[in-house]
Amino acid sequence: MVAHKASAVPRFLKSPDPSCRAVLVYGPDAGLVSERAAALTGTLARRQGADAEIIRLDDRDFAEDPARLDVELRTQPMFASAKVVRVTAGSRLDVPSLKALLDEPSDNALIVEAGNLRPDSGLRKLFEKLPDAAALPCYADERDLAAVIDAELAEAGLAIDRETKTYLTSRLGADHAMSRTEVAKLALYARGAGRVTHDDIAAVVGDAAEIALENFVYAASGGEAKDALRELQRLAAAGTDRAAAMSALARHFTRLHQVASREGNLDEAVRTLRPPLHYSAGTLSRPIAGGGARSGSRARCP
Incomplete structure (x- = not known):
């Protein structure tokens, strides 16, 4: 064929x-x-x-x-x-x-x-x-991304002007599925307002490269090799150098080690991190035993 x-x-x-x-x-x-x-x-x-x-x-x-x-x-x-x-x-x-x-x-x-x-x-x-x-x-282009934006917002009964749409496009990355997820999240956030604004986008649409980098770090540190490789491929498609991904992973493990090496209450150990852990990263949800993070936990300390 x-x-x-x-x-x-x-x-x-x-x-x-x-x-x-x-x-x-x-x-x-x-x-x-x-x-x-x-x-x-x-x-x-x-x-x-x-x-x-x-x-x-x-x-x-x-x-x-x-x-x-x-x-x-x-x-x-x-x-x-x-x-x-x-x-x-x-x-x-x-x-x-x-x-x-x-x-x-x-x-x-x-x-x-x-x-x-x-x-x-x-x-x-x-x-x-x-x-x-x-x-x-399969090679995505701006027309594909525009079609995703139009379809998701139209289904939610939302309008968007050209300037705001351009800003939204700049926040989305090279990964088609991730972009669709971000637009769907935006549509849910703005539902009922009639129109999507610049402030709506700034409030809920994350920078795609940052999201992919974060997902890679959490998947790799959680032992999810398949997911980590998929996110690494997304980063490459978005133009992010793999050395930058490895550096982010090294920083992540360094911070995990800082928390794991401290004795006492886990929440107190997390509060000692500098720079402090941002609220959006969540918390270490499992206790530390024997001086190290418990196997299988996805510790979120970017």
Whole structure:
């Protein structure tokens, strides 16, 4: 199947080629890729039947069972007419094995999510060449962001003038899903007012790069490797240098160590931090035992 241009992707999502049974969704904007993969999953599931089963897989599943994808695509579900298998591409997704699998006909559909892929990527070339597959590049632009703003505010019955919209756009980042979340939060905040103002935006819409950096730090320090890598990819898409992310993480652990090394009441230890902990960062919600932060806690000390 011919590779699709980025401008043709929205049209494909609404009406996929009936012969297409495997789709690669890729691009630098992890949020946009995920959002479009989710939309495509819904479309293909409806095409498969009202009772279609949706399966999510990633590297953790393949680490436990290398043949898991093969099993899911080649078997029929017990209580559904067919499956839509949605896979997050990682190091354990083997392209030659995937090619052999897709060479065999299957009633189940496959959707693979990936990051930004070079033209010579084996995964991208596979989906571009297979006759019953498609490769969908996802690159957000200002028109996409404007459409998100218009749709979310219109649904809430809110208007916005051009100058205020420009300011809102400047507060949003390169991650499509994160931007949609921020606009939805703004719509909820301003609901009933009739119009969004500059003050509304300043009050509730955070700087996207700062939010992604904060999310990366908390995910990494909480042992959530998959989430941390996703946020790091979002930072890269927004133009944030990875060295800056590592520096922020180092500062975070330094402050955690300052709190963990103090004896006595946890709240008192937090109050000794300089600069003081901002209220928006929350508090350390779990006690410190044995001189260190308890495993599994997400200590929020930026």
